[in-house]
Amino acid sequence: MTSTTTSVPTKAAMKSPVWQIGKVWEWLAEPAKSVTQPVQRRRARLLASLMIIFAPLGPVGYFGSLLAFPIRQPLQDPLFILTMGTSVVLFAAYWLSRTHRHMWGAALALMTISAATLAAGAIVPANMNTLLIYLLVPIMLGSMLLPARATIALIASNIVGILLMPTVVPAIHFAAVIIPLIYTVILSLVAVVSSGVRAQDVRQIEQQSQDLAEAVRQAEIANKLKDQFLANMSHELRTPLNAIIGFTEVMLMGLAGELNPQIERAAQRIHFNSERLLKLIDDVLDIAKIEAGRVEILRRPFKPAELLETAEMSLRPQATKKELKLVTMLDPNLPKQLFGDAKRLEQILENLVTNAMKFTEQGSVTISLQRQSVEEWAIVVNDTGIGIPPHAQETIFEKFRQIDGTSRRAYGGTGLGLAIVRELSLLMDGNVKVKSSLGSGSTFTVTLPLLVPEGTSNVWKTPN
Amino acid sequence: MENSKLDNWRVLVIDDEPDSIDVVTMVLSASGATVFTAANGQEGLEIFKQHQPTLILTDLSMPEMDGWELIREIRQSKNGHTTPVIALTAHAMSGDKERVLAGGFDGYLSKPLKMFTLLDDLKSCLGSKTPRLL
Numbered sequence: 001m002t003s004t005t006t007s008v009p010t011k012a013a014m015k016s017p018v019w020q021i022g023k024v025w026e027w028l029a030e031p032a033k034s035v036t037q038p039v040q041r042r043r044a045r046l047l048a049s050l051m052i053i054f055a056p057l058g059p060v061g062y063f064g065s066l067l068a069f070p071i072r073q074p075l076q077d078p079l080f081i082l083t084m085g086t087s088v089v090l091f092a093a094y095w096l097s098r099t100h101r102h103m104w105g106a107a108l109a110l111m112t113i114s115a116a117t118l119a120a121g122a123i124v125p126a127n128m129n130t131l132l133i134y135l136l137v138p139i140m141l142g143s144m145l146l147p148a149r150a151t152i153a154l155i156a157s158n159i160v161g162i163l164l165m166p167t168v169v170p171a172i173h174f175a176a177v178i179i180p181l182i183y184t185v186i187l188s189l190v191a192v193v194s195s196g197v198r199a200q201d202v203r204q205i206e207q208q209s210q211d212l213a214e215a216v217r218q219a220e221i222a223n224k225l226k227d228q229f230l231a232n233m234s235h236e237l238r239t240p241l242n243a244i245i246g247f248t249e250v251m252l253m254g255l256a257g258e259l260n261p262q263i264e265r266a267a268q269r270i271h272f273n274s275e276r277l278l279k280l281i282d283d284v285l286d287i288a289k290i291e292a293g294r295v296e297i298l299r300r301p302f303k304p305a306e307l308l309e310t311a312e313m314s315l316r317p318q319a320t321k322k323e324l325k326l327v328t329m330l331d332p333n334l335p336k337q338l339f340g341d342a343k344r345l346e347q348i349l350e351n352l353v354t355n356a357m358k359f360t361e362q363g364s365v366t367i368s369l370q371r372q373s374v375e376e377w378a379i380v381v382n383d384t385g386i387g388i389p390p391h392a393q394e395t396i397f398e399k400f401r402q403i404d405g406t407s408r409r410a411y412g413g414t415g416l417g418l419a420i421v422r423e424l425s426l427l428m429d430g431n432v433k434v435k436s437s438l439g440s441g442s443t444f445t446v447t448l449p450l451l452v453p454e455g456t457s458n459v460w461k462t463p464n
Numbered sequence: 465m466e467n468s469k470l471d472n473w474r475v476l477v478i479d480d481e482p483d484s485i486d487v488v489t490m491v492l493s494a495s496g497a498t499v500f501t502a503a504n505g506q507e508g509l510e511i512f513k514q515h516q517p518t519l520i521l522t523d524l525s526m527p528e529m530d531g532w533e534l535i536r537e538i539r540q541s542k543n544g545h546t547t548p549v550i551a552l553t554a555h556a557m558s559g560d561k562e563r564v565l566a567g568g569f570d571g572y573l574s575k576p577l578k579m580f581t582l583l584d585d586l587k588s589c590l591g592s593k594t595p596r597l598l
Contacts, residue, residue, distance in 0.1 A: 253579060
């Protein structure tokens with residue numbers, strides 16, 4: 001798990017010099033790649049930033065004070081050596097902060113600051129009280145940069161250091177260290193408690209983000225399982241159907257011997273019904289795939305004329321059987337070639353026409369492919385059937401919905417055909433609408449964006 | 465359908481479902497083809513080597529050796545790179561066909577197969593490879 005968050009600055013902000021400094025600083029404080037835990041990365045980055053500020057601070061301050069109180073030979077001044085030495089160690093801590101040993105860097109830096117402060121107190125006993133207050137700095141930083149135990153160890157060593165001062169430096173009286181000691185103890189308590197609270201917060205946030213990641217992973221697994229289940233289901237349902245449809249067809253072909261009329265009729269019914277079952281399985285799986293977001297709409301060149309022809313060929317037998325006229329019309333304004341998913345468009349057409357024929361007892365069903373505007377074309381299926389009452393014109397596109405329960409028994413069908421049409425239309429960035437009045441037929445219009453392959457003509461004469 | 469239509473066809477049908485084999489065999493033999501059958505890829509490969517069929521129809525998911533491994537084996541064996549192999553599969557999810565063709569098969573028919581049009585479907589799968597069989 002990586003935790004690098006990339007903020008996206010606005011274009012104006014990117015140009016501003018402030019942002020550039022931020023960028024450079026970020027680069028200077030970037031933790032090592034091997035440090036992956038968010039808490040560790042935060043600590044390493046904080047340490048690097050602090051060291052960039054602290055390491056040059058001593059020498060700058062020392063030379064600044066030289067301007068005020070010139071000393072002839074700084075090289076012989078123990079304070080100068082102490083300041084420079086501390087600075088070198090802090091630069092080393094900076095270097096460590098950029099590696100996976102950043103924790104050692106923090107310990108080294110804070111121990112050094114503490115030791116240097118105590119040493120400065122020893123060198124200038126007169127200022128000791130003021131100097132020892134600086135011990136609070138490493139303690140505060142320790143609570144941010146170090147694990148709790150290391151912070152406590154640092155505090156303990158500082159207290160021991162303060163207590164040893166009067167023994168090591170005879171000029172210092174024990175009473176002089178009482179005040180810094182009290183400060184140190186009080187602030188240490190505050191630091192330890194606050195870091196404990198913060199650690200708990202961090203743990204909680206981390207636990208939450210882990211839970212979240214786990215939930216996402218589980219959802220991904222569930223989705224994969226669902227896909228697998230769909231694929232298996234499709235396979236397992238088709239295998240027995242292959243035998244049922246296959247053997248029935250073999251019988252009807254006469255390959256299993258002569259059939260007497262009754263058996264032939266029975267075989268035909270088996271055949272008809274197994275085809276129906278197959279269609280249902282296909283529809284259910286299609287809806288499931290659409291809902292799982294697993295249907296891809298292709299964008300390939302296809303010829304509208306061919307689409308119309310294919311659909312007509314597959315639908316003609318149904319029309320003949322019901323003695324309906326099947327009329328096809330192709331708008332001359334439609335480009336010869338379009339971009340789209342011909343198979344899915346065929347499915348839309350088939351579902352619309354099958355639906356139209358189901359509710360049409362006599363007359364005709366007309367399929368037309370029309371240009372609607374410069375940017376749109378449409379599949380229009382019109383019938384002379386019973387029509388759809390206004391209250392049902394929206395709900396017919398819902399799954400498993402037909403006008404009412406009785407119509408399902410009267411007209412058959414799965415109630416999925418129009419739902420699939422609507423879902424596919426939406427996936428193709430189009431929509432489906434119905435116009436109908438009871439007794440005078442219905443018109444379904446699927447409007448789709450008109451996409452033309454490059455290099456094909458897209459001339460459109462405005463209709464008069 | 466005339467019985468003499470497939471007289472020269474020597475078809476190997478491979479499927480772990482006996483019913484799937486039977487139904488295809490009935491249609492093919494009725495048309496005059498010689499049919500060999502196998503219940504998995506391993507058996508199929510042996511029969512292929514022994515009898516050199518002119519056309520192979522194979523299921524994809526089978527125990528022992530599946531259709532994918534079978535096609536690799538066949539393409540590597542003697543005469544195997546020219547023998548047409550058609551996948552018959554109940555996997556009808558989108559993308560399956562493309563995967564099959566990319567896997568080295570010459571064609572793809574999805575189950576349930578249409579027995580009425582099986583021969584025509586096979587021929588349209590084979591395309592230009594059909595005449596060699598006749």
